[in-house]
Amino acid sequence: MKIENLVRKGILEIPPYIPGKSKEEAMKEVRAPKIIKMASNENPLGPSPLAVKAINDSNLLNNLHIYPEGNSPMVVKELSEIFNIPETWIAVSNGADNIITLIGHSFINEGDEVIIPFPSFAMYNIITRIMGGVPIIVPLKDFHIDLEGMLNKVTKKTKLIFLCIPNNPTGTIITEKKLNNFFDSLSDNILVIIDEAYYDFITDNNYKDALHYIKENRNVIAVRTLSKILGLAGLRVGYAIAKDEIIDCLLRVREPFPLTTISQMAAVNGLRDKEFFEKSRQVVKEGKEYLYNELTKRDIEYIPTQSNFIFINMKKDSRVIFDEFLKNGIIIRPGYIWGYDHYIRVSIGTMEENRFFIKTIDKLLEV
Numbered sequence: 001m002k003i004e005n006l007v008r009k010g011i012l013e014i015p016p017y018i019p020g021k022s023k024e025e026a027m028k029e030v031r032a033p034k035i036i037k038m039a040s041n042e043n044p045l046g047p048s049p050l051a052v053k054a055i056n057d058s059n060l061l062n063n064l065h066i067y068p069e070g071n072s073p074m075v076v077k078e079l080s081e082i083f084n085i086p087e088t089w090i091a092v093s094n095g096a097d098n099i100i101t102l103i104g105h106s107f108i109n110e111g112d113e114v115i116i117p118f119p120s121f122a123m124y125n126i127i128t129r130i131m132g133g134v135p136i137i138v139p140l141k142d143f144h145i146d147l148e149g150m151l152n153k154v155t156k157k158t159k160l161i162f163l164c165i166p167n168n169p170t171g172t173i174i175t176e177k178k179l180n181n182f183f184d185s186l187s188d189n190i191l192v193i194i195d196e197a198y199y200d201f202i203t204d205n206n207y208k209d210a211l212h213y214i215k216e217n218r219n220v221i222a223v224r225t226l227s228k229i230l231g232l233a234g235l236r237v238g239y240a241i242a243k244d245e246i247i248d249c250l251l252r253v254r255e256p257f258p259l260t261t262i263s264q265m266a267a268v269n270g271l272r273d274k275e276f277f278e279k280s281r282q283v284v285k286e287g288k289e290y291l292y293n294e295l296t297k298r299d300i301e302y303i304p305t306q307s308n309f310i311f312i313n314m315k316k317d318s319r320v321i322f323d324e325f326l327k328n329g330i331i332i333r334p335g336y337i338w339g340y341d342h343y344i345r346v347s348i349g350t351m352e353e354n355r356f357f358i359k360t361i362d363k364l365l366e367v
């Protein structure tokens with residue numbers, strides 16, 4: 001058998017998604033007394049306590065033989081109340097990752113051009129290539145998504161434009177003024193995806209959310225997740241918000257039972273956990289201020305972030321820096337994977353983790 005003769009065109013050329021190293025993997029490689037992960041922008045406080053309590057108090061484990069409700073109706077209802085939008089504007093699925101996949105399955109024909117910022121979240125490129133679309137890559141400008149550069153790349157073949165706000169891995173946003181101009185210049189045949197996986201960490205008032213543009217009747221899909229702000233990454237809950245006719249397309253290609261009963265229970269209760277939501281925002285805000293201060297004291301350059309991670313210029317090969325942090329028990333993300341050889345992306349942790357990170361920087365700087 002020759003796999004090349006069987007596999008769909010282009011699949012073997014797709015670069016695989018590289019996740020952050022897990023603690024388990026790291027433990028096999030280094031003998032640090034403890035390992036902390038600051039690599040995948042997870043919630044350092046753990047999961048929403050209300051979500052965990054709801055699962056513990058439920059009888060769900062005795063009902064694992066029953067299929068979940070396909071459309072996650074309670075989650076959809078909760079979201080529609082939170083955002084004050086019709087339920088028909090919402091599609092829930094297993095992670096924002098899967099929402100991005102559904103968008104690709106619904107809208108990308110072979111040969112369609114998809115405009116994608118770089119560096120940004122890898123899944124936009126991957127799904128475009130899986131579908132036989134043509135990724136049109138627009139490099140960031142001064143660490144920000146370059147809207148003008150994207151507009152310059154629009155052709156008759158352009159189908160989708162991906163924006164990531166705040167952008168992963170740089171943490172930058174796009175101001176309302178720039179976004180307004182962008183939408184005013186864009187043709188009606190193009191769908192704009194605004195990935196707001198880190199929306200809840202934004203503190204800058206100059207950003208108007210994707211929902212604002214959806215309400216203005218623009219061709220926009222907002223992509224959101226409960227992985228970060230509610231600490232539910234392990235349960236895989238993401239959702240899309242868009243006008244009904246767009247949501248209808250996503251639901252047609254979605255698998256029948258994307259969320260487990262446990263995920264649905266956790267999502268509904270997590271969304272009601274306002275106290276945890278605020279704590280999650282607060283820990284990031286405090287951690288960010290502490291890290292800014294300590295990095296500035298050491299003359300280490302960073303990109304001001306609107307997210308729960310910071311892009312830091314270590315002025316040294318990020319492969320080497322990655323190994324050095326790992327030896328000291330910290331997993332970070334090396335910037336070379338995004339073409340920024342001297343940068344690292346560090347998730348903001350608890351204050352104890354942030355202090356350990358700074359202590360480790362001092363140790364590395366001494367050498």
Ligand SMILES: Cc1ncc(COP(=O)(O)O)c(C=O)c1O
Binds near residue numbers: 040095195198237238
């Ligand atoms: C920008 C961005 N979008 C989407 C996701 C995927 O989120 P989820 O865990 O809901 O699949 C991530 C995960 O890190 C992300 O960084």
